[in-house]
Amino acid sequence: MSSLEEITKFDAEKNNPAGMLADIGLLWGRVAEKRGVVPDYAPPSAEALPEGYKAEKGGWVATFAGVPAFVINTDAIASQSLPTPATWDDLLNSKLKGKIGSPGDPRSSGTAQTTFLVWTYAHGGDAGNLDPGIDYAKMVIQQYNAADASTDLLEKGEIVAWMRYDFNCAAAVNVLKDKKINAKVVIPGISNYAPSAVMANKYNTGKADAIKPFLDFVLSDEAQTIFAKFGAHPIRSVLGQMELPADAKANWLPDADYAQVKVVEDFTKIDAEKVADTWDEEVLGG
Secondary structure (H helix, E strand, O other): OOHHHHHHHHHHHHOOOOEEEEEEEEHHHHHHOOOOOOOOOOOHHHHOOOOOOOOOOOOOOEEEEOOOEEEEEHHHHHOOOOOOOOHHHHHEEEEEEOOOOOOOOOOOOOHHHHHHHHOOOOOOOEEOHHHHHHHHHHHHHHHOOOOOOHHHHHHHHHOOOOEEEHHHHHHHHHHHHOOOOEEEEEEOEEEEEEEEEEEEOOOHHHHHHHHHHHHHHHHOOHHHHHHHOOOOOHHHOOOOOOOOOOHHHHHOHHHHHOEEEEOOOOOOHOOOHHHHHHHHHHHHOO
């Protein structure tokens, strides 16, 4: 489910709550607060997080970060005599038209929103100037395959590049390698660490005794190390608050691949609903 769908589900089921927690894109945390679906509970472990990486009053905290990137099917690239993309702008090559997998819809998806923001930063914009991202988005969506992107399309070579977070890309590479298909992850030069967050369901009061400790646990050394072993960048590591053991980073891409990946210091300047409206009105409607 997308971040917006998770928030909407909590609200729709408030009289008969089932969900306890949900993973959302960090930008959607403020939306969850506005819609009143999260409790006013801030775990003690969140005190060290900067503003924008946690709720104002409580109910959600940043957990780990992905880096917008793309996975490419190198066998399909070779067999179709296509250029190998290495940067965001390489995806605009006319020979790749219809061969690019979308990261989703920025009007509801955290992954798609942060990817759009990376395009903005990569082309000289920032939170206050989305125009470079808009200009790039108008071009790259013309490259998308009309079907919903998936590892199946990547396997078949119907798409040769699929935009996801780096750890999702790595998982896709492993799926393809199990099928004897060569693939690789590309960190396309400039990118950002894009945090995910866990939000609690304020309506599920019967499970509050389980929800509150979990919000605290996700920022513990143990949980952060688990995220790293999964392939994500734990938020405390991204912010320089934690040194990870070497074995936790064993499956990461080389550090050099992340040389141009930046930390966004203040996510409070980026409004998820504004990004969604910008996509709807200026990218799709422009």
